[in-house]
Amino acid sequence: MISQGCPTRNCWRENVTWVIAEQDYKKTKEAYLKALEQKSHFDVLFRARKNNGQLIWCRAAGDPFYDAEGQYGGYAGFCMDIDEIISVRQAVIESQNQLTSMIQQSPVGICLFTGLDMKIEIANDIMIGYWGKDSSVIGLPMEEAVPELRGQPFMDILQQVYSTGETYYGHSVPANLKLNGKISTYYFEFTYTPIRDSKGTIYGVMDIAIDVTDQVIATKKLEETRMALAGAIELAELSTWTLDAETKTITCSDRFKEWLGLSAGTADREEFLQRISEPYRHKVAVAWKSRQRFGRTIL
Structure with missing residues (x-):
């Protein structure tokens, strides 16, 4: 791209305005004319419209040149299509923004x-x-x-x-x-x-x-409570048992198993009931049924 002679502003107005996107025209023109006035390097990004109407990102840059006698001769520069570079950069920025947003949320x-x-x-x-x-x-x-x-x-x-x-x-x-x-x-x-x-x-x-x-902390407190309870039970020589409402089996502590004369620590509920004398057997059975209606395990 070479610009020579005086009619730079006219040339810009007549030949460039229809190419550069309206939203970028003002800043691009100002950068170009400022460089011409100061006879300095210019470098600007803008969107341009191709013959098919597609908008693409472009980069235009140039520098003043002088003849053999040192007289200012005009500007020499280039304009290149960088749409793919900008698109990739924008995609990366968008991806980073999405990642940041995902992390924050x-x-x-x-x-x-x-x-x-x-x-x-x-x-x-x-x-x-x-x-x-x-x-x-x-x-x-x-x-x-x-x-x-x-x-x-x-x-x-x-x-x-x-x-x-x-x-x-x-x-x-x-x-x-x-x-x-x-x-x-x-x-x-x-x-x-x-x-x-x-x-x-x-x-x-x-x-x-x-x-x-x-x-x-809750788990530790629960474990501390369980250990304290186990210690109290052992100290008081108490026995414990658990009824599984789904399998209808009883799991006993060693002491309770010894009291009932069971051979194993787990027994069928009916076997357990048979070892309880009346009238307590009926009361225990009624209590179990009452608790099982609420889906609770008897301890």
């Missing part, structure tokens, strides 16, 4: 670490909340962003996943984290998954985590 904590230093590339609000931080941690190495994790196993596990390419699954793993200025122990189910590029090279690790602290 996820009901569980998700983040992406990249590089050997495990830089936090993406993290949703849930994951950032687990760490007790804010969005300023994005872009920081994990150890710098969450220093409380130093000395805990997570960084070593991340490095292991990054180097071996093997996914790691953590179940009810304790983590000491600082929330509201206080370090406490929390429990998480999590997965560390290696992320590869188009060539198959690992460039990051995806972390998906769920806070199961309440469940773990």
Whole structure:
């Protein structure tokens, strides 16, 4: 593309306006005329309409040239079709936006670490909340962003996943984290998954985590209660038994089995009833039927 002589503005108006898309015409013209006035390099992107009416992305660039005597001779440049490049770039940006949106809307904590230093590339609000931080941690190495994790196993596990390419699954793993200025122990189910590029090279690790602290604490309390009850029963020399409402079988403790003279710890309900004397046998049978109507197991 070569522009020479004075009628540059007229040439632009008469020959270019019908090619460049209306929404890009003003900025393209301004960039071109500014370069002409300053006799400087210009480089601009715009959409142009082809003969078939299709809009495509173009790049136009140029520089002033001078004759052998150093006199300004005009502009020499090029205009090229970069529609495919722009389309691919836009597709990548759209894909990234969709991924970011998906991560942000996820009901569980998700983040992406990249590089050997495990830089936090993406993290949703849930994951950032687990760490007790804010969005300023994005872009920081994990150890710098969450220093409380130093000395805990997570960084070593991340490095292991990054180097071996093997996914790691953590179940009810304790983590000491600082929330509201206080370090406490929390429990998480999590997965560390290696992320590869188009060539198959690992460039990051995806972390998906769920806070199961309440469940773990409840389970521990239940186990403590069960052990306390078992201790009380043993101390009081009590016996226990359980009725399975579906199979109609009784499971007895060793002490109760000995009392009833049963050969095994599990017996048919009828066999169990036969070992209870009247009038208690009838009362027990009526109580079982009453509870079974509500689908409950008798203890």
